[in-house]
Amino acid sequence: MKLVYLDHNATTPVASEVLEAMHPYFREDFYNPSSIYSPAQKVREKVEEARLKVARLLNAEPSEIVFTSGGTEANNQAIIGGARANRKKGNHIITSAIEHHAVLDTCLRLEKEGFEVTVLPVDQYGTVSPESLQKAIKPETVLVSIMYANNEVGTVQDIKTLAHIARQNGSLFHTDAVQAVGKIKVDVKELGIDMLSLSAHKFYGPKGIGCLYIKKGVKVESLLTGGGQENKMRAGTENTPGIIGLGRAAEFILENREEMEKRIRELEELLRQGIKDRIPDVIFTGHPENRVPGCVSVCFKYIEGESMLLLLDQQGIMASSGSACSSKSLKASHVLLAMGITPEIAHGSLRLSLGKDTKREDIEYVLEVLPGVVEKLRAMSPLYRRGDG
Amino acid sequence: MKLVYLDHNATTPVASEVLEAMHPYFREDFYNPSSIYSPAQKVREKVEEARLKVARLLNAEPSEIVFTSGGTEANNQAIIGGARANRKKGNHIITSAIEHHAVLDTCLRLEKEGFEVTVLPVDQYGTVSPESLQKAIKPETVLVSIMYANNEVGTVQDIKTLAHIARQNGSLFHTDAVQAVGKIKVDVKELGIDMLSLSAHKFYGPKGIGCLYIKKGVKVESLLTGGGQENKMRAGTENTPGIIGLGRAAEFILENREEMEKRIRELEELLRQGIKDRIPDVIFTGHPENRVPGCVSVCFKYIEGESMLLLLDQQGIMASSGSACSSKSLKASHVLLAMGITPEIAHGSLRLSLGKDTKREDIEYVLEVLPGVVEKLRAMSPLYRRGDG
Amino acid sequence: MDKMYTREVMDHFLNPRNVGSVENADGVGEVGNASCGDIMRIEIKVEDDKIADIKFQTFGCAAAIATSSMITELVKGKTLTEAEKITNKKVAEALGGLPPVKMHCSNLAADALKKAIADYRERRIDSDSSGHNLFDRADSDSKAFKDKP
Ligand SMILES: Cc1ncc(COP(=O)(O)O)c(C=O)c1O
Ligand SMILES: Cc1ncc(COP(=O)(O)O)c(C=O)c1O
Ligand code: FES
Numbered sequence: 054m055k056l057v058y059l060d061h062n063a064t065t066p067v068a069s070e071v072l073e074a075m076h077p078y079f080r081e082d083f084y085n086p087s088s089i090y091s092p093a094q095k096v097r098e099k100v101e102e103a104r105l106k107v108a109r110l111l112n113a114e115p116s117e118i119v120f121t122s123g124g125t126e127a128n129n130q131a132i133i134g135g136a137r138a139n140r141k142k143g144n145h146i147i148t149s150a151i152e153h154h155a156v157l158d159t160c161l162r163l164e165k166e167g168f169e170v171t172v173l174p175v176d177q178y179g180t181v182s183p184e185s186l187q188k189a190i191k192p193e194t195v196l197v198s199i200m201y202a203n204n205e206v207g208t209v210q211d212i213k214t215l216a217h218i219a220r221q222n223g224s225l226f227h228t229d230a231v232q233a234v235g236k237i238k239v240d241v242k243e244l245g246i247d248m249l250s251l252s253a254h255k256f257y258g259p260k261g262i263g264c265l266y267i268k269k270g271v272k273v274e275s276l277l278t279g280g281g282q283e284n285k286m287r288a289g290t291e292n293t294p295g296i297i298g299l300g301r302a303a304e305f306i307l308e309n310r311e312e313m314e315k316r317i318r319e320l321e322e323l324l325r326q327g328i329k330d331r332i333p334d335v336i337f338t339g340h341p342e343n344r345v346p347g348c349v350s351v352c353f354k355y356i357e358g359e360s361m362l363l364l365l366d367q368q369g370i371m372a373s374s375g376s377a378c379s380s381k382s383l384k385a386s387h388v389l390l391a392m393g394i395t396p397e398i399a400h401g402s403l404r405l406s407l408g409k410d411t412k413r414e415d416i417e418y419v420l421e422v423l424p425g426v427v428e429k430l431r432a433m434s435p436l437y438r439r440g441d442g
Numbered sequence: 443m444k445l446v447y448l449d450h451n452a453t454t455p456v457a458s459e460v461l462e463a464m465h466p467y468f469r470e471d472f473y474n475p476s477s478i479y480s481p482a483q484k485v486r487e488k489v490e491e492a493r494l495k496v497a498r499l500l501n502a503e504p505s506e507i508v509f510t511s512g513g514t515e516a517n518n519q520a521i522i523g524g525a526r527a528n529r530k531k532g533n534h535i536i537t538s539a540i541e542h543h544a545v546l547d548t549c550l551r552l553e554k555e556g557f558e559v560t561v562l563p564v565d566q567y568g569t570v571s572p573e574s575l576q577k578a579i580k581p582e583t584v585l586v587s588i589m590y591a592n593n594e595v596g597t598v599q600d601i602k603t604l605a606h607i608a609r610q611n612g613s614l615f616h617t618d619a620v621q622a623v624g625k626i627k628v629d630v631k632e633l634g635i636d637m638l639s640l641s642a643h644k645f646y647g648p649k650g651i652g653c654l655y656i657k658k659g660v661k662v663e664s665l666l667t668g669g670g671q672e673n674k675m676r677a678g679t680e681n682t683p684g685i686i687g688l689g690r691a692a693e694f695i696l697e698n699r700e701e702m703e704k705r706i707r708e709l710e711e712l713l714r715q716g717i718k719d720r721i722p723d724v725i726f727t728g729h730p731e732n733r734v735p736g737c738v739s740v741c742f743k744y745i746e747g748e749s750m751l752l753l754l755d756q757q758g759i760m761a762s763s764g765s766a767c768s769s770k771s772l773k774a775s776h777v778l779l780a781m782g783i784t785p786e787i788a789h790g791s792l793r794l795s796l797g798k799d800t801k802r803e804d805i806e807y808v809l810e811v812l813p814g815v816v817e818k819l820r821a822m823s824p825l826y827r828r829g830d831g
Numbered sequence: 832m833d834k835m836y837t838r839e840v841m842d843h844f845l846n847p848r849n850v851g852s853v854e855n856a857d858g859v860g861e862v863g864n865a866s867c868g869d870i871m872r873i874e875i876k877v878e879d880d881k882i883a884d885i886k887f888q889t890f891g892c893a894a895a896i897a898t899s900s901m902i903t904e905l906v907k908g909k910t911l912t913e914a915e916k917i918t919n920k921k922v923a924e925a926l927g928g929l930p931p932v933k934m935h936c937s938n939l940a941a942d943a944l945k946k947a948i949a950d951y952r953e954r955r956i957d958s959d960s961s962g963h964n965l966f967d968r969a970d971s972d973s974k975a976f977k978d979k980p
């Protein structure tokens with residue numbers, strides 16, 4: 054069966070050049086980089102080289118990069134560590150309604166610890182308005198965390214303007230850039246931000262590794278205590294193959310992103326247009342222009358996401374939906390709801406996310422299969438029959 | 443140059459069968475195991491298979507295994523999560539003076555948060571006496587954390603008896619088994635413990651992955667918040683190659699540990715006897731019998747560890763020392779000091795830790811080189827000439 | 832050790848110059864403390880106000896050994912006044928730099944040398960005023976050890 058992977062926002066395959074770069078550090082050069090003997094010191098050099106590559110991708114300094122076990126840990130570290138270390142400034146945190154759970158739930162955890170949390174709304178495109186931040190921010194605001202690009206709908210925020218407002222107020226600004234890095238240009242200096250999270254497996258690096266950029270001088274408490282690794286910011290024996298893989302993936306992105314973006318945007322347009330032409334009653338979600346490349350988020354009225362995914366899977370198409378099963382009932386995506394989409398419609402969401410290896414044939418295949426899937430489910434839907442919704 | 447790796451307590455090479463098992467999950471079966479489509483569900487199965495293997499190694503249930511990014515995270519999670527979730531029992535924590543920093547520093551962090559921490563002493567062999575625990579424990583003791591095997595001197599504690607005391611008192615018992623798993627038999631049911639940490643890279647698995655065993659029914663707060671992975675206990679996209687590698691390493695240990703232990707204990711004896719025979723003024727540290735296999739910890743009077751390591755490195759021998767440089771002066775190992783060894787002697791510590799691939803020739807080579815290294819440094823030492831110290 | 836230590840540090844560590852003690856030393860300086868993990872002892876022979884011979888013994892890390900060795904080379908043949916001008920920084924520079932955590936090791940070398948010179952001067956005053964033998968080993972040694980922190 055033909056397999057078409059259109060879930061690159063969930064995870065990506067490790068690029069062959071990345072896996073190759075990692076390979077020696079599992080068995081041959083497996084040494085602990087904190088050890089003193091020369092073979093271990095050579096591994097240390099490779100770790101520092103990887104740090105330099107990641108720094109280069111972000112236009113940061115190597116000393117500003119702290120390796121973590123992924124995007125989730127980076128977000129936790131930024132929010133918990135940033136808020137706790139600067140508590141004297143105040144106990145107010147601002148975030149947005151469309152954040153990933155690694156940010157949202159972490160803010161809510163801090164709320165239980167006595168922080169006050171403001172969750173900014175978004176407009177119908179998923180955009181946080183600078184005005185709403187300006188209104189919410191106050192002298193006690195210690196931290197503002199707004200994601201760079203949304204994982205479900207792809208909307209990109211005006212981080213530069215938002216960060217400027219935070220800076221004017223003396224508040225730290227963090228951005229979850231897990232879905233931005235690898236897809237669009239990210240320049241921490243130009244953005245003027247204090248912290249940024251990324252995760253390697255979203256851009257052809259390995260799972261289980263990511264990093265937190267922390268601007269020089271910004272005080273952040275470490276999350277994990279123990280050995281003094283990562284300049285005392287992150288304890289634990291370094292995941293050397295992971296770090297070296299992340300470095301190589303950063304280099305890959307630096308070299309190929311622009312060309313990739315162009316190609317992916319073209320295919321994305323083909324897919325959007327094809328869906329529009331072939332299927333009635335569809336609603337595209339996300340910002341019409343300010344979007345990362347390759348993220349097609351669409352709601353099909355009258356039907357439900359999980360069923361769609363399973364039928365697509367039957368035909369070898371891998372995609373995702375904001376609709377997820379919780380123990381009591383289906384839960385519509387908090388992102389779509391925050392954008393003002395009704396729960397009925399939000400339940401019918403489908404996310405097709407393209408990647409570097411996506412081919413024109415893949416898109417054509419999806420356009421062949423998808424109308425039938427939607428039709429089949431609509432034929433079963435009481436909503437469709439009744440014609441409301 | 444001949445290379446002899448005798449630092450297996452620092453880290454180990456990934457076994458070839460382990461790397462082979464991991465390999466498909468980087469590129470071919472790279473799917474996010476939380477995704478719904480069949481190729482991803484196959485990865486989910488492999489993750490659960492790995493969980494089963496780890497559970498089998500520990501004699502635990504699969505549902506009691508939470509994958510983490512390593513031993514440090516597991517220790518942090520156990521101590522912070524265990525103490526916070528059960529705070530109503532009390533605010534007293536007990537640990538020992540020879541713990542790894544991932545335990546010790548985490549306890550000290552909780553001390554700043556208002557917990558009371560008792561650090562139990564050890565005897566000259568590095569043993570925590572059950573009597574001292576019995577004396578220190580009180581109704582408010584929420585958690586006791588005592589390591590299974592020490593990383594520097596290899597001493598193994600009587601965890602069963604210590605855990606029994608904690609249980610009688612209604613306190614949680616956690617053990618850092620990072621240096622025990624892979625070296626000696628570990629059976630959580632027989633030990634009667636509530637939590638146990640392990641790290642894959644200490645037993646021929648990959649770096650950046652470990653787990654925390656949490657006995658069914660024991661309440662522990664999660665450390666990282668976000669997606670609901672690991673049954674809501676540990677957020678973050680699963681490091682699938684890491685988890686599958688850990689599973690394979692667990693299986694490898696289950697199949698080979700006994701035979702390995704026998705071989706390593708023989709070589710270890712050869713090394714100990716050889717050092718005794720060839721070098722005067724040496725002090726072996728650690729328990730004379732209750733020790734993990736392969737850990738030779740020895741102090742050479744009148745000289746300093748780092749210099750020894752560098753001279754050994756010149757001849758291709760990789761080892762470690764408890765003596766480490768801090769910004770003000772050399773710092774002697776807190777483990778050796780806790781055992782009552784004087785700082786002068788502790789500074790001359792050397793740890794040679796053997797592994798599955800250590801050969802008789804390797805030991806013979808070390809016995810050839812080491813006496814010359816010690817002699818060279820002693821010839822330079824002001825302590826040696828005067829004969830004091 | 833490409834990263835941690837420079838070529839010069841490793842050279843002086845692996846092939847330390849002037850190890851040992853000077854027979855009938857004119858001055859002895861010892862600094863450090865075994866429990867802190869470093870002791871450095873420098874012995875000098877002075878002729879015409881110049882350091883005619885110098886030897887060291889060190890208990891400490893590679894940086895401590897290398898700085899001891901380097902300082903003996905730097906001051907051999909120099910006048911006492913010149914030798915006293917050697918700073919910790921200069922020793923570290925001559926070694927091509929030391930890792931930040933190791934900078935304190937270089938303090939030991941210059942301090943030990945200064946102490947040895949002071950010891951030499953003190954003995955001259957002692958012997959000038961008391962008429963005792965200038966090079967009374969036993970006496971000077973005990974003095975040097977009394978200075979131990
Ligand atoms: C926007 C965003 N933030 C954070 C994460 C978490 O990253 P990870 O799963 O690598 O920890 C993800 C992906 O899962 C994401 O899409
Ligand atoms: C006893 C002990 N506990 C915890 C750790 C930490 O494990 P990791 O470095 O894998 O996080 C180590 C090793 O570094 C250890 O030896
Ligand atoms: S319809 Fe299946 S989750 Fe309720």
Ligand code: FES
Pocket residue numbers: 767768770771772868869891892893894895932933935936
């Ligand atoms: S002697 Fe102090 S660390 Fe070198």
